[in-house]
Amino acid sequence: MNDNSILQLVTFKLENDEFGVDILKVQEINRMMNITKIPNAPDFIEGVINLRGKIIPIVDLRKKLGFPSKEYDKATRIIVIELEGIVLGFVVDSVSEVLRIPRNTIEPPPSIIRGIESEFIEGVGKLEDRLLILLELKKIFTPAEHKSMETMDIN
Amino acid sequence: MSNQALENEEMREIINDFIVETNELIENAIQDIVALENNEDDDIINSIFRAVHTIKGTSSFLGFNVLSSLAHKSEDLLGLVRKKELFINKDIADALLEAMDLMRLLVDDIKTDYREKQDTKEIIEKLERLSNPDKKMLGEILVEEKIITKQELESVLEKQKAANKKLGEIIVEEKLITENQLENILTRQKTKKDDQTVRIDVKKLDEMMNLVGELVLGKNRLNMVKNTVKRDAKNTTIDSLEEVTNYIEVITNELQLSIMKARLVPLSKLFNKVPRLVRDLCNTFNKEIDLKITGEETELDRSLIESLHDPLIHIIRNSVDHGIETIEERKKRNKPEKGSLTINAYNEGNNVVIDVTDDGKGIDLDAIRKKVLEKSLISEAELADMTEKDVMNLIFIPGLSTAKKISNVSGRGVGMDVVKTNIERMNGQVYIDSKKNQWTKISIKLPLTLAIMGALIVEIGKELYAIPLNNVIELVKLKKEAIKSVDKNEVLMLRNEIVPILDVSRIMSLKEDGSDRYLVICKIGEKILGIKVKSVVGQEEIVIKSLGEFMGNIKGIGGASIRGDGKVILILDIPAMISSRYMEKINKRREEAQEYRYAV
Numbered sequence: 001m002n003d004n005s006i007l008q009l010v011t012f013k014l015e016n017d018e019f020g021v022d023i024l025k026v027q028e029i030n031r032m033m034n035i036t037k038i039p040n041a042p043d044f045i046e047g048v049i050n051l052r053g054k055i056i057p058i059v060d061l062r063k064k065l066g067f068p069s070k071e072y073d074k075a076t077r078i079i080v081i082e083l084e085g086i087v088l089g090f091v092v093d094s095v096s097e098v099l100r101i102p103r104n105t106i107e108p109p110p111s112i113i114r115g116i117e118s119e120f121i122e123g124v125g126k127l128e129d130r131l132l133i134l135l136e137l138k139k140i141f142t143p144a145e146h147k148s149m150e151t152m153d154i155n
Numbered sequence: 156m157s158n159q160a161l162e163n164e165e166m167r168e169i170i171n172d173f174i175v176e177t178n179e180l181i182e183n184a185i186q187d188i189v190a191l192e193n194n195e196d197d198d199i200i201n202s203i204f205r206a207v208h209t210i211k212g213t214s215s216f217l218g219f220n221v222l223s224s225l226a227h228k229s230e231d232l233l234g235l236v237r238k239k240e241l242f243i244n245k246d247i248a249d250a251l252l253e254a255m256d257l258m259r260l261l262v263d264d265i266k267t268d269y270r271e272k273q274d275t276k277e278i279i280e281k282l283e284r285l286s287n288p289d290k291k292m293l294g295e296i297l298v299e300e301k302i303i304t305k306q307e308l309e310s311v312l313e314k315q316k317a318a319n320k321k322l323g324e325i326i327v328e329e330k331l332i333t334e335n336q337l338e339n340i341l342t343r344q345k346t347k348k349d350d351q352t353v354r355i356d357v358k359k360l361d362e363m364m365n366l367v368g369e370l371v372l373g374k375n376r377l378n379m380v381k382n383t384v385k386r387d388a389k390n391t392t393i394d395s396l397e398e399v400t401n402y403i404e405v406i407t408n409e410l411q412l413s414i415m416k417a418r419l420v421p422l423s424k425l426f427n428k429v430p431r432l433v434r435d436l437c438n439t440f441n442k443e444i445d446l447k448i449t450g451e452e453t454e455l456d457r458s459l460i461e462s463l464h465d466p467l468i469h470i471i472r473n474s475v476d477h478g479i480e481t482i483e484e485r486k487k488r489n490k491p492e493k494g495s496l497t498i499n500a501y502n503e504g505n506n507v508v509i510d511v512t513d514d515g516k517g518i519d520l521d522a523i524r525k526k527v528l529e530k531s532l533i534s535e536a537e538l539a540d541m542t543e544k545d546v547m548n549l550i551f552i553p554g555l556s557t558a559k560k561i562s563n564v565s566g567r568g569v570g571m572d573v574v575k576t577n578i579e580r581m582n583g584q585v586y587i588d589s590k591k592n593q594w595t596k597i598s599i600k601l602p603l604t605l606a607i608m609g610a611l612i613v614e615i616g617k618e619l620y621a622i623p624l625n626n627v628i629e630l631v632k633l634k635k636e637a638i639k640s641v642d643k644n645e646v647l648m649l650r651n652e653i654v655p656i657l658d659v660s661r662i663m664s665l666k667e668d669g670s671d672r673y674l675v676i677c678k679i680g681e682k683i684l685g686i687k688v689k690s691v692v693g694q695e696e697i698v699i700k701s702l703g704e705f706m707g708n709i710k711g712i713g714g715a716s717i718r719g720d721g722k723v724i725l726i727l728d729i730p731a732m733i734s735s736r737y738m739e740k741i742n743k744r745r746e747e748a749q750e751y752r753y754a755v
Contacts, residue, residue, distance in 0.1 A: 036723040037618060038702075040709050048702060048715060050723045053369055055700050055715050 007106070009099045009125075011132060012079065012092040015067050019092075019133045020099065020125060027080040027087065029095050032072050046091060051080065058089040065120070083138055090137075099132070101125050106134060170269065173213055175354075177222075177262050180206040182427065185255050189430045192248050197237075203251075204233045210258065221271040222261045228279050229254045232286035241286070250281050252431070357457065360418055367411045368607060368698035374407045375695065375719035408696075411607060419603070420460050422500050422509070423451035428464075429471060433496060436475040443493045444479060450500035455507050459601055462581050463509075466574040470511050470597050471496070473570060478515030478595050488592065490514065506625070507603060512596040518547050518589040527552075547587050551575040579730045582608075582623065582713070584679060608699065610716075610726065612692040613675060616660050619724045621697050621716055622686065626677040626729045630691060633674050647674060647685055656685045657732060659711075677729050686727075699726065 009020035010029070035047040035058055044064040048055050058078065062069055075094035080087060109121035120139050125132035184206040191199050211226035229251060235241040257278055264272045303311075303326065311325050381400045385393055426448050433446050455463070479485075479494035486492065497512045523546055527533045532552060541549075553572040578585045583601035602608065602625060609624035631649065638645050638656065645656040654676060674685040697716035702709070713728030 034722050036715070036725065038709060038712065038725065040711065048723050050717045050721055053372070053717065055702060055717070055723055057702070 005103050006100050007103050009101065009132070009134070010079065011096045011099055012077070013094045013096060014062055014065065014092055015070075017133060018096065018130060019135050021079070021081065021135055021137060023098060025081050025083070025137065027082055030078045030080065030089070032076045032078065032091075049078070049089060051087075051089070054087070056080070056087050056089055058091060061090045061092055081137060099127075101127070101132075170217060170265065173217055174262055174266050177210050177213065178259065180210055181255050181259050181262070185252060185431050186427050188248055188251050188255070189434050191243055192245070192434075195243055200233065200237045200243075204230065204237055207233060219261070219265060219271055221273070221275055222258060222265070225254060225258055225261070225275045225279060228282040228286070229258075232282050235286050247285055250278070250285055254278050254282060355417075360414075360457075363414050364418065367407075367414050370407055371411060371607060371696055371698055372717055372719065374404055376721075377403065377719075379719040415456070415603070415607070416454075418457050419454035420457045421451060422453050422455055422460065422507075425460050425464060425467065426451040426498060426500075429467075429498065432468060432471060433475060436472060440476060440481070442475065442479055442481055444475060445493045445495045447495065447497045449498070453500040453502060453507055454603075455601065456603060459581055462577060463599070463601070466577045466585075466599070467509070467511075469570055469574050470599075471498075474511060474513040474515065474595065474597075478513040478517075480516055484516075503600070507601050509599045509601075510596055511599075512594060514594050517591040517593055517595050518550070518587065519591065520546050523547070523549055544588065547589055550587065551585070582625075584730065607696060610695060610697045611675060612695055612718075612724070613673075613686075613688040614690045614692065615671075615686075615688050619692060619718075619722075620659075621695075621724055621726045622675055622677070622729065623713070623726065624694065626679060627675055628678045628683075629676045631674050631676060631685075633672055633687065649676070649685075652683070654683055654685045656687060658687050659727065659732070660687070679730050686729075697724075697726070 008023040010023050010026050011018055011020045013019070030051075033049055035049055037047040038045060038057075041047075044060055046058040046060045048057050060069070070093065072091070077092055077095045078089040079092055079095065080089050082088075105127075106123040106125045108123055120135055120137075122134040122136040125134055184203045187199050187203045187206075190196075191203070207226050207230045211223050211230055214220075214226060215223035232241070232247065232251065236243055236247065241247065257273055257275060260273045261271050261275075264270060315325055377400055381396055384396065429448060430446055433444055436442075437444050474496055479496065480488070480490070482492050485494065495514045498509065499512070500507060500509045502508075520543060524538060527538065527549055528535060533549070538546070550571045551574070575585055578599055578601070581601055583599060585597065585599050587595065587597050589595040610621035611624055611627050611630075612619055612621055614620075631647075637647055639648065640646070645658070647654045647656055654674075656674065671687040671689050673688050673691055675688055675691075676683065676685050695718070697718075699714045700716060702712065702715055711728055711732050713726045713731070715723050715725050718724055
């Protein structure tokens with residue numbers, strides 16, 4: 001990570017931490033909407049929503065990353081992200097801003113950060129007065145879950 | 156776009172057309188060859204000949220020389236059959252079928268990367284051995300088509316010997332036909348009876364189907380809005396709103412129906428492959444079978460036809476391999492030497508039924524009983540309670556194959572359960588009926604289309620769910636006193652019939668609050684069950700949407716739909732629920748048996 005290219009990130013909050021994802025992966029950001037619960041689904045799947053006629057699964061990022069759950073409020077947002085052809089929505093506490101930071105200010109992740117397994121973390125960005133955790137959403141799903149994403153298909 | 160790119164684009168289109176056409180020709184030729192064996196008819200020979208000839212012509216035009224020369228050799232052999240210099244026999248038919256299969260593989264190669272990778276040497280030698288390779292065919296076609304006379308052809312052939320040119324060239328030079336005519340002969344063969352139809356890319360049809368689906372949702376929404384407005388306002392314009400809404404509803408329904416119909420394909424598309432399959436199987440197992448197919452004009456949604464292919468083939472293989480006996484066995488049992496296999500398709504309401512019946516040895520119930528006990532798939536007590544039909548239908552549980560010998564065709568124990576799963580995935584059902592030593596009948600029941608269906612919208616727990624209407628037979632009010640308990644399971648006595656009650660909220664790990672007021676009675680095959688619901692919202696046409704690859708495989712959920720208000724509702728997968736409950740029991744027995752074994 002030595003180059004000076006600029007990385008554009010969408011930053012959001014969970015609990016008191018600030019996270020960022022590559023803006024190119026983000027399709028859109030929505031306000032909270034009516035989520036239909038799916039029984040028997042994995043715990044971190046909140047349910048599904050109707051996104052303009054398409055049904056997309058919603059992942060509760062708090063649950064997935066091991067934060068305590070929290071009631072949804074006015075600030076709650078759904079970040080819609082495309083991961084290898086699959087569109088997913090991620091529930092976050094709030095979306096803060098779009099940041100441009102040079103790639104070389106990002107450092108590789110320390111081995112463990114507050115319980116979040118470091119494999120989800122692409123790196124840590126140092127801003128003037130705070131730290132930003134860059135998530136690698138592709139890795140958010142354990143290998144087993146990832147595999148089941150490919151093999152599950154009702155058609 | 157540059158000129159070259161344009162050319163490539165055009166070329167690709169031409170090749171794609173070629174692939175579609177050639178596949179069709181090969182398919183037709185295969186059916187004809189099989190038919191030819193039973194009935195040596197000149198028309199059939201000519202039709203095969205024309206197909207192969209067209210393949211030869213178009214493939215060489217496009218530079219697919221391997222395919223072209225294979226077609227050429229097949230054509231040579233067919234030419235001799237046509238001239239009655241050779242008579243069709245098993246060797247010839249086998250060689251021709253083999254050549255057709257290889258052609259199909261070559262077309263697949265071309266489809267993948269425009270390169271022909273199959274090795275045709277062996278089959279070409281075989282064809283050459285069977286035929287006499289030094290005949291020219293074009294002249295004969297021209298005579299056949301009555302474009303030139305036999306005498307004219309002979310004189311041209313004389314000239315050809317002297318001039319050492321291609322026959323076509325000479326005929327054109329002699330002005331017997333024009334160049335256009337020569338080309339027309341090829342094109343005419345391509346486009347036979349296509350006047351009434353247009354080929355449409357399946358993608359476009361799918362797109363239309365999706366759009367109509369959206370339209371249905373829009374219509375539902377409009378209806379909802381109309382009803383709200385009607386409640387609130389006292390205005391005369393409301394009448395015209397109602398009128399318009401009704402009109403749109405009617406039109407939408409009709410549009411939906413006609414687009415759905417456009418996607419229907421006759422079953423013959425699938426059934427046409429069966430004679431060939433049965434013929435090959437008969438060869439492998441040394442059996443003789445009389446195959447009867449009826450109702451091939453019955454229509455079914457395209458996508459269903461595709462997914463039906465594997466299960467149907469499997470059922471037929473099973474019938475030929477395990478069902479119908481060998482000639483010797485049949486003689487011993489005083490049955491006609493030739494076995495009979497009947498495939499019959501017909502419409503039943505909004506469903507299509509396909510029956511596959513053989514007059515073989517039937518299902519051996521004792522063998523099944525023995526096997527399930529041996530594998531501890533079910534307990535003895537449970538088995539004793541089962542009717543004969545229930546026992547028969549046990550052949551659909553995984554891991555059960557009663558075939559004594561494992562052949563390369565069937566009998567690996569991964570058969571009928573896969574058939575069942577595949578058919579249930581299409582919202583269909585499959586049952587078996589049989590009489591020992593006399594016959595076996597396997598019936599497949601499928602809905603006409605997958606994309607849109609009628610559903611009952613019900614409330615379970617705090618959410619709304621959709622139950623496919625074709626599963627529902629009636630709706631009863633739940634009275635506490637009518638519910639009895641049998642073996643810890645709740646049942647309802649309904650007009651002398653015992654209906655087991657399924658508590659969906661428990662299966663789906665939802666919280667229940669004991670306020671269920673209705674029971675939706677569903678019937679799947681022979682099985683009947685009641686589903687507890689809190690309230691019934693009504694009947695709606697719903698558009699089935701997949702939950703997506705990410706979470707498509709959740710037990711008991713068959714998909715989702717979007718209601719008029721934009722909210723997502725889940726569709727209950729009743730067959731899966733029954734089988735999951737059923738399977739749980741079976742699995743439990745299996746575990747118990749295993750524990751017991753360890754303990755001893």
